[in-house]
Amino acid sequence: MALSGKRILLIVSGGIAAYKAAILVRRLKDAGATVVPILTKGGAQFITPLTLAGLAEHPVYEDLFSLKDEAEMGHIRLAREADLILVAPASADLIGRMANGLADDLASTTLLAADGPVAIAPSMNPVMWANPATQANVHALMSRGVLVWGPADGDMACGEIGSGRLTEPEELVVMAEAFFAPKPLAGKRALVTSGPTHEPVDPVRVMANRSSGQQGQAIAAALATAGADVTLVTGPVSLPPPVGVRVERVQTADEMLAAVQSALPADIAVFAAAVADWRPKDAASEKLKKQAGQDELELRFVRNPDILASIAQGEPRPGLVIGFAAETENLVENAQAKRRSKQVDWILANDVSGGAVFGAPDNAITLVRGEGADGVEAWPELSKSQVAKRLVNRLVEALEGGAKLP
């Protein structure tokens, strides 16, 4: 489990999202962490210490002046023994007190005494979040190395819409896991394409495909977790973007190529997008109308740029260029041919003859890295996130073995 052996001091401050701290404790425990909760006075208005203690299987600390807490574990020790202090939800008030070095309760005193990593997950009304005072406080904390995990956008409990929602507990756990994960790709720049492209037919219609973007997003997330600086160029998808990744959204293959080119140079480039090979020639400027008696419509198509090939053969060429090949027959032969003709380093080939790979959660990959049987590795059927992790492992091995990466 990714958080095994990690001790997380979870500070729960006041706010309607404090109830989510219960789920967060559960998820952190599920991931193997020891969770030591501190509940502020404000937090205790929204969630009871009993709930947190029960879920954490650990006493909850609340009172700076409680002799029992101090005797059992002083606030200095509380701060120092943690591998990570996570403030979730972090209210505007607590953020302000942190930024100004105040120490008037157990949470703020512990934070002031901390000399290890601290992350805050802000949660407040969007106007409070946007207020220059809050922004200045958050920037002051960031400049001192405090990690800021969120907030998310969306509907707020107060009925307003905007930025200020607590990052979902599941995402906070991913962020904590990423924080503790080894960073073998630190200092490397990675570029990932993902999703379908939409090629306009007329102002309201597009040519598209069923790519969900799951595989590319999983690869972008796994690269980021391994410490790479990742740019994800994605066509239209309904998935929320992965955390810790720079996201460029595009519609067409032409736009994708331009976004990819402006994200260069890169050490690693993974082309997982299902780019349309063709686009309608001269998309109509007005909506195409059906005429009375018309039974057929003819559209002419022109070739789209091959983004993978043009980056693999262009300058500056990424150190390692990785493509996908969806094949219905002669999987390895076709993947090898694609590797050679596009001048790609690695190809992840998948057999799509059975139908559902697009949008499905699993993928059976054959990794083709060189000529002959030695260059071919068949993977079992894996979830798309396992495929991503395995690919990143292979990248790290290649790096450590002194392979092509600059």
Ligand code: C5P
């Ligand atoms: O030629 P084919 O479409 O089978 O090649 C698949 C690989 O090429 C994938 O990695 C895909 O992302 C990439 N590709 C591309 N631009 C295109 C077509 C495919 O980058 N126009």
